[in-house]
Amino acid sequence: MWPFVKPYMFRAILAILICIPIGALDSVVALSLKPYMDIVLVDKTESSPAYIPLLIVAFTSVQGFLNYAATYLNTWVGTKINQDLKRALYKKLLHLETSYYDQHNSGFVIQRFNTDCDIACSGLLENLKVFVSRFFSSISLICVLIYNSWQLAIIAVLILGCALMPLASVRRRIKRVVMGSVVEGAKVVSNYNETYSGNKTIASYNLQNKIYNTFDSTLHNLFKLTIKMVQKTAWMTPALHIIVSIGIGAVIGYGSYLIVNGDITSGNFVSFITALILLYTPIKSIGKNYNAMQVSFLAIERVVEILETEPTIFDKPNAVTLKGVKKSINFNHVYFEYKEGVPVLKDINLEVKAGTTVALVGNSGGGKTTIVNLIPRFYDVKSGSITIDKTDIRDISLESLRDNIAVVFQDNFLFAGTIRDNILLGKEDATEEEIATAVKMACLDEFINELENGLDTKIGERGSLLSGGQRQRLAIARAFIKNAPVVILDEATSALDNKAEAVVQRAIDNLMQDRTVFVIAHRLSTVQNADKIVVINDGEIIETGTHEELLQEENGAYKALYNAQFKAKKAA
Secondary structure (H helix, E strand, C coil): CHHHHHHHHHHHHHHHHHHHHHHHCCCCHHHHHHHHHHHHHHHHCHHHHHHHHHHHHHHHHHHHHHHHHHHHHHHHHHHHHHHHHHHHHHHHHHHHCHHHHHHHHHHHHHHHHHHHHHHHHHHHHHHHHHHHHHHHHHHHHHHHHHHHHHHHHHHHHHHHHHHHHHHHHHHHHHHHHHHHHHHHHHHHHHHHHHHCCCHHHHHCCHHHHHHHCCCCCHHHHHHHHHHHHHHCCCCCCHHHHHHHHHHHHHHHHHHHHHHHHCCCCCCHHHHHHHHHHHHHHHHHHHHHHHHHHHHHHHHHHHHHHHHCCCCCCCCCCCCCCCCCCEEEEEEEEEEEEEEEEEEEEEEEEEEECCCCEEEECCCCCHHHHHHHHHCCCCCCEEEEEEEEECCCHHHHHHHHHHHCCEEEECCCCCCCCEEEHHHHCCCCCCCCCHHHHHHHCCCHHHHHHCCCHHHCCCCCHHHHHCCCCHHHHHHHHHHHHCCCCEEEECCCCCCCCHHHHHHHHHHHHHCCCCCCCEEECCCCCCCCCCCEEEEEEEEEEEEEHHHHHHHHCCCCCCHHHHHHHHHHHCCC
């Protein structure tokens, strides 16, 4: 955490130093009671201690001002550290590989990259202020105890030590419960996210009861964890009350004996009892603060764990810059698996010459999307290699590799904002002329011209105000303006009706011109003109050729797929 604390070290230390007099001034009231008791109540003299009430008010006022200053500085420093941590965590999140998102849901990401940061900073600094002030308050009050009676001070300090002993095991007891609460809390957030995103599916399938039961089960688990936390920690407060009361009782009993024997005065005793109560009172509730502080420390551990996570896909120190595709993209004996021991691609060998179009077809789950996901290094191959102009893509910088690839997915993600904002994601400094060309080539011009605000029309979260075909064409415009030499089309028209598909297909045809193109399509009518068609089944290439060549294959897999689709279309 040092790199995040260092820029604000002066203010952080100042905030802690201010807590020292805040705590130390607690002893003023107790110390002032000795002369007050001895002079006023015992000797019946009123003139001598007139300054004592004024001193108490003055010291309390100073303490109040310092308290405000410490709170202000703590909040300032804490917020700055919190925001810097969130920036670092968010940057880390942006550079993590796709497999990380495959393995963790949205609730987990929000919990670990945002909520833990809040718990770590706010809880730690606030409780640190409390602990520093109480520590120095305790030191000053113990000094008052010793000043008034060293014999009684020994009893008081021994009892204090007994009261603090249970705190030593708090961290070990609550760690597993806290981690369980984090997991279940993440599930709650995921439930909300899924309900928001899947509201139409929930309604259409009448899933309200099922989804509610899942949510209810998560809350029930959270309840059990909360109760378990109480069982493990809540006993400390009453235990501390009992121990403290024993200490006060022992002091009163032995103190009475010392007064009778003349070892201490009445003023000593009243001052001692006041200091003792001021010392013991915070101890009664320190268990709660200590628990909160341990929760903050555990959150810091989780934050640091995330910060120390290294992406598995990264640039080599001597990574080269890719400047276009001049010759070919080659798959050389490529093997890949998402889970250890479960191969998805097996010995893939494929050459795609620059400027040509290759279509990947085959049954669902055969590995088509996996192949194209390996090109921009969303994942890395397990063995073998993928080369561009004979350079392994792992030797190319990620930024330049992805700058040379435009991807149009089946379900393209659009960001909240305007049509213009989403198109410019492909090229931030694009001119109006370039935008207009991209819009026209994506067959969006007629649609945009009908809009009152044109390119500056808001499209809603994830493009919710657009139709499926409009979202696809907007994604194509974004890819077109990027002007990358390699284009990947992953089922770009499969979710569209015939009319929308025809318009989107025209836009795709425009995008494919003079580029190296990888097309994945279930509808074979869209890939007949490809320079090469590759049939993939169960992670292996079983046929390669043009449309005409593959139709000549007797009992060929492509011919079987084509005939099945043709018959289905004819029957329809």
